[in-house]
Amino acid sequence: xxxxxxxxxxxxxxxxxxxxxxxxxxxxxxxxxxxxxxxxxxxxxxxxxxxxxxxxxxxxxxxxxxxxxxxxxxxxxxxxxxxxxxxxxxxxxxxxxxxxxxxxxxxxxxxxxxxxxxxxxxxxxxxxxxxxxxxxxxxxxxxxxxxxxxxxxxxxxxxxxxxxxxxxxxxxxxxxxxxxxxxxxxxxxxxxxxxxxxxxxxxxxxxxxxxxxxxxxxxxxxxxxxxxxxxxxxxxxxxxxxxxxxxxxxxx
Numbered sequence: 001x002x003x004x005x006x007x008x009x010x011x012x013x014x015x016x017x018x019x020x021x022x023x024x025x026x027x028x029x030x031x032x033x034x035x036x037x038x039x040x041x042x043x044x045x046x047x048x049x050x051x052x053x054x055x056x057x058x059x060x061x062x063x064x065x066x067x068x069x070x071x072x073x074x075x076x077x078x079x080x081x082x083x084x085x086x087x088x089x090x091x092x093x094x095x096x097x098x099x100x101x102x103x104x105x106x107x108x109x110x111x112x113x114x115x116x117x118x119x120x121x122x123x124x125x126x127x128x129x130x131x132x133x134x135x136x137x138x139x140x141x142x143x144x145x146x147x148x149x150x151x152x153x154x155x156x157x158x159x160x161x162x163x164x165x166x167x168x169x170x171x172x173x174x175x176x177x178x179x180x181x182x183x184x185x186x187x188x189x190x191x192x193x194x195x196x197x198x199x200x201x202x203x204x205x206x207x208x209x210x211x212x213x214x215x216x217x218x219x220x221x222x223x224x225x226x227x228x229x230x231x232x233x234x235x236x237x238x239x240x241x242x243x244x245x246x247x248x249x250x251x252x
Contacts, residue, residue, distance in 0.1 A: 003080035004028055005048035006041040006072060008056045011063055016096045016118065017248060021066040022057050024084060029073040030102050032137030033124065035166065037206035041072040050080060054087050066094035066117075075103035078110075085115035096120065101147035102140065111157045118160040121151055125165075125172045126180035135171060152188065160194045167226060168202040170215055175229045182233035192237050199226050201243040220246045227251040 006025035015023050027044045029036075036042070057067060067088040074081050074097060085095045098120040099107070110116045125135040127144045136143070154161045165181055167173040182197070189195055201223055204212030218226070223241040230239045231252055239251045 001050045001080065001083055002047045003050055003053075003077050004044075005046055005053060005080075006038075006044060008053060010056065010060045012068065015068045015070060015098070016066055016094075016120075019066045019068075019094065019096070020064045021068040021096065022060045022064050023068045023070055024053060024057075024074075026069065026071050026074040026077050026080060028076045029071055029100070030076060030138070030140060031073070031100055033135065034137055034209035035168065035171075035202055035204050035207045035212045038070075038072060039208040050083055053084060057084075057088065057093070058091070061091060061093070064093065066096055068096040068098065070098045073100050073102070075099050075106045078103065078106040081106070082110065082113070082115060085110065086113075089115060094118070099150070100124070100136070101150040102143065104146055104149040104153055107150050108153050111153065111159060116159050118162065119150075119154050120162045120164060121147070121154070122164050122166070123147070123151075123181050123185075126177050127184060128180075131172070148188070155189050155191055160196075161189070161191075162196040162198060164198040164200055166200045166202045167218055167223070168204070168212070168215055169218055169222075171202070173202070173218060173226070175226060178226045178229045179233065182230040185237075186233040192234070195234075196238045196240060197230055197234055198240045198242055198248075199223055199230065201241070203244065224251070 004027040006027045009023040012023045027041045094117040096118040101121045125132045203217045204215045220243045
């Protein structure tokens with residue numbers, strides 16, 4: 001099988017915290033977030049035989065414990081993810097998938113086949129249609145409902161769940177917005193012992209959008225205040241801030 005592959009990183013320790021991983025980037029995305037730092041993958045075409053990807057995984061196998069899918073949006077190519085995930089599990093590797101949440105049917109299929117151990121899902125904004133569409137840069141059909149369905153499918157499964165919000169002071173970055181997101185998670189995610197919430201410091205310097213390139217970013221101290229807001233609702237959930245200055249810091 002061929003897939004539209006953006007590249008393979010032979011060893012990463014940052015894309016699944018606590019795990020060493022091969023990272024498989026798949027091109028294409030259904031969203032157009034202005035701050036995306038992988039914007040070159042959004043429309044790129046690079047048909048690649050998946051046997052070459054499998055070869056790269058096997059070359060790294062002595063040094064890794066997992067395979068992680070990134071993009072772009074990897075679940076746009078569900079068949080490719082499934083094939084590589086089957087191969088990875090057959091070789092004793094864990095599988096992690098980063099996704100924008102827009103493909104609940106594919107998530108359900110992977111879970112049914114026991115092909116995913118952890119999902120990393122973006123909640124890019126409070127679940128209000130206008131701000132969500134503005135943040136992701138498209139008018140996607142049933143976007144909020146599909147993302148919520150994805151999260152709830154994962155919540156009912158054995159797979160771990162990490163939710164991430166990238167914060168910018170001028171887009172999504174107020175205490176009220178983080179409170180809205182955290183409150184939704186508290187009310188709708190049942191298996192909180194397998195949940196992690198990451199607040200990522202948004203920086204536009206690597207984006208392709210001049211608006212974001214000029215945008216200010218929150219300091220570690222401001223990020224900490226947002227984490228305190230999240231913890232008001234997620235009392236038994238690890239809340240983590242991720243900044244360039246401090247790295248990844250657990251707040252509880």
